[in-house]
Amino acid sequence: MARKLKTYQTSLGFFDLAIAAPSMKSALEAWGADSNLFHQGVAKQSDDPDVIAATMAKPGVVLRRPVGSVGSFSEHAELPIDLGGEGRQAKGTRKSASRRPKKPRSRPVDKASERKAALDDEREQRRRERERANEEAARRKDxxxxxxxxxxxxAALDKAKREHAKRAEAIEAERAALEKKCRAEDDRWDKERGRLEAALRRARG
Incomplete structure (x- = not known):
């Protein structure tokens, strides 16, 4: 999912710069800044609706206008035309604006911020890895x-099958034995009945 864009604004050299970017870091990279202008107070998130509208129309593109002016931002701004009577003042302003991002004392702050961001990213990565490991362990356990x-x-089914086969075999053996007894009883009865019927016939004589 794309991150929401915000409008950021600063001044570098002869120009005011503005850009619609997803983060301060992205804005600094687009401006080519070698230090954190936001921490130094020379860059900010803009709340000017005209500036916001101009940058949102061209997201990710660095827009410019002559430094100190109130005109519209565009991709190709003209250099400031009033470099005469106020030349020394403008020159001083430009030097001040161009030097301020490079103050040596800002570098430790920026490096500390970068280290903190790197540590935060590393902690977040370790947290995600722990979550993935825990999820995989839970799936494996399940x-x-x-x-x-x-x-x-x-195992219960196999045991029940063996017990059934054993009982069925025993029942089949008992049934075969009963059938054998039945046949033997029929044979004995046939003989006994023949003998008795013969005796009866002799008695009736």
Missing amino acids: RERRQQAADRAQ
């Missing part, structure tokens, strides 16, 4: 739990 349950169910 898979193992389901596999153990399946193994127990399969």
Whole structure:
């Protein structure tokens, strides 16, 4: 998901600069600044609706206007034309504006900010890695739990099948024995009945 753009504004050399960027860091990179102008107080997030409208029409593009003017920002601004009577003052202003971003005392602040940002990124990366590791461990534990349950169910089924086969075999053996007894009883009865019927016939004589 794209990050929301904001309008940032500063002054460098002969120009005021403005850009629509997702972060202060992106704005500094687009301006080519070698230090954090925001920490130095020479850059800010703009709340001027005209400046915001101009930058949002060309997001990511550095727009310019002559330094100190109130005109519109554009990609190709003309140099300031009033360099006569106020030349020395403008020159001093330009030098001041161009030197301020390069104050040596700003570098430790910027480096400290960069180190802090790097540490924050590293901590966030480690947090995400821990979350991924925890999620993977939970998924692995769940898979193992389901596999153990399946193994127990399969073992119970196999045991029940063996017991059924054993009982069915015993019942089949008993049934075969009963059938054998039935046949033997039929044979004995046939013989006994024949003998008795013969005796009856002799008695009736």
